[in-house]
Amino acid sequence: MLDGASLSEALPADRHPAGQDLVYGTLREYGRGDAWLAQLLRRPLNDVAVRALLLCALHALRSERRAAHTVVDQAVRACAQLGHAAAKGLVNAVLRNALRRRAALEQALERDEAARYAHPRWWIERLRRDYPDVWAQILEAGNGHPPMTLRVNRRRLSREAYLQRLREAGIEACAVGDYGIRLARPRPVHALPGFDEGDVSVQDAAAQYAAPLLDLEPGQRVLDACAAPGGKTAQLLETADLDLLALDRDPARAGRIEQNLRRLHLHAEVRVADAGEPEAWWDGRPYDRVLLDVPCTGSGVVRRHPDIKWLRRESDIAGFAAQQRRLLNALWRVLRRGGKLLYITCSVFAEENRLQIADFLARHTDARPLPTALPREGQLLPNDEHDGFYYALLEKH
Ligand SMILES: C[S@@+](CC[C@H](N)C(=O)[O-])C[C@H]1O[C@@H](n2cnc3c(N)ncnc32)[C@H](O)[C@@H]1O
Known part of the structure; x- marks a missing residue:
């Protein structure tokens, strides 16, 4: 994305779920990571690969799903894998500094709207103008995780019958709207009963x-x-x-x-x-x-x-x-x-x-x-x- 490619073009088709989570999470929060980097770097960093690596690592540190020292070690090791061994020192210093100054960095985010809402400034202004009452809720919803919703092929079976099949398969789900089913947790489509046979499709409830x-x-x-x-x-x-x-x-x-x-x-x-x-x-x-x-x-x-x-x-x-x-x-x-x-x-x-x-x-x-x-x-x-x-x-x- 930093070089203008879209996510679906840039990610490999056989992407690893944890890698996908990291990339999506980093981009959801890009405004925040960018604001942190602006404070942590003494000079502009033009190397796209190292910048992307730092953004991913900062997201991993903020999300606290893995121990901080593991994140720093893995990011430093990734420098060599990316062919940027010379950046090891910089990556190590920036991430350790981020950990030390974390509270102050978080506070600074509150003063910067693009960072706080993790959307570009022009986008925030536009929503504020179009929706004076709910603009902040729209921005917050845009930073959340999307539900996975299905549409049952009613030519083949009813929604009730498909909900029953999901229950039998141990997949937690509920009815949404007039025809949809929302899964409690996203899962690969081919793991859904009857997907390959055409019983069901993935489609957002608004669609x-x-x-x-x-x-x-x-x-x-x-x-x-x-x-x-x-x-x-x-x-x-x-x-x-x-x-x-x-x-x-x-x-x-x-x-x-x-x-x-x-x-x-x-x-x-x-x-x-x-x-x-x-x-x-x-x-x-x-x-x-x-x-x-x-x-x-x-x-x-x-x-x-x-x-x-x-x-x-x-x-x-x-x-x-x-x-x-x-x-x-x-x-x-x-x-x-x-x-x-x-x-x-x-x-x-x-x-x-x-x-x-x-x-x-x-x-x-x-x-x-x-x-x-x-x-x-x-x-x-x-x-x-x-x-x-x-x-x-x-x-x-
Ligand atoms: C929002 S997507 C459609 C999604 C689709 N209706 C669905 O529910 O799966 C818009 C589509 O319009 C197509 N498109 C853009 N300009 C078009 C044009 N002038 N004539 C026909 N298709 C066009 C794009 O290739 C894209 O597939």
Whole structure:
């Protein structure tokens, strides 16, 4: 991440769980580690590998899961493994100094908002402006650990029946929302009963609002415009027999839609295309329903992807908003009169959500917002139950 790569690109596929925990924890707290380092280093440290090693070690010291001397020893030994044996002295001195000055360093964090809330300053300011009442809760939720939530494939079994199977397998879980199941502790998907056979998928509880809101009927023509990796495509198809076209612009990601549907025994037409250019893929027959799960900053899911907080720039928001506006304009044309379009983001920034839809409604007199019964007019905030998402349901008249 310090060199601009995202976490999913940088971590090996066969990552060790303890290593993954350390990296995710370090990035969740990056604002704090960075503030500590600023006080502990006498000169700027430009070596990315040594800086990353120090940040991980400081996180390990603060979290106190391992004895402090073990953390220091392992960090010093890791210098040689990384080919930076010359940095051993520096790493040792910085970490020992951190232990000695710990109380003062912790106190200094309280005065620095980026460190205290472990988010960039511009992000904190934006949330303060968008949510004068709950901005600090959103930041705190973004630093927590995400729940692992499942969606039962109701074509194969009921939620009750799957909860029973989990009980038999000794896996602690409870019902969440109308269709979901939250596990008490995350576990690898292939260890879940019936996962490989297509009985269940992993999907956040907020994402599971998509199909119920679309009010689907068998035989409807449905477009899932930004579909990969197909979580919501599958949910729609589990709900009703649909004539569904799933688009995604990214060929590799589109392949994952097919994989997921195969596992779940579902079928849709999958195409690689730019949803914003209907001339290239639309046969001219209007759709009854359009699901538009747009590309966005991901500011509502940072506890799952803590690198997002540090990789995004404030200027990226306008770029995402422009893409979203273009997709909304283009896809409104392919919807029939009386049809419904569901706009979704996994963001908490008003510019991508409430303000984006207000701007769309001001420009489209044939669009009417429908009530969804969701809190905060469709702006779901991250909490113990679900991630931060935004939903707007629009009807064409
Ligand atoms: C938020 S993700 C979709 C998640 C998906 N709906 C699910 O539930 O699994 C957004 C997707 O939009 C795709 N995308 C971005 N711009 C696009 C465009 N112009 N046309 C089609 N797909 C696009 C991205 O490749 C990405 O897979």
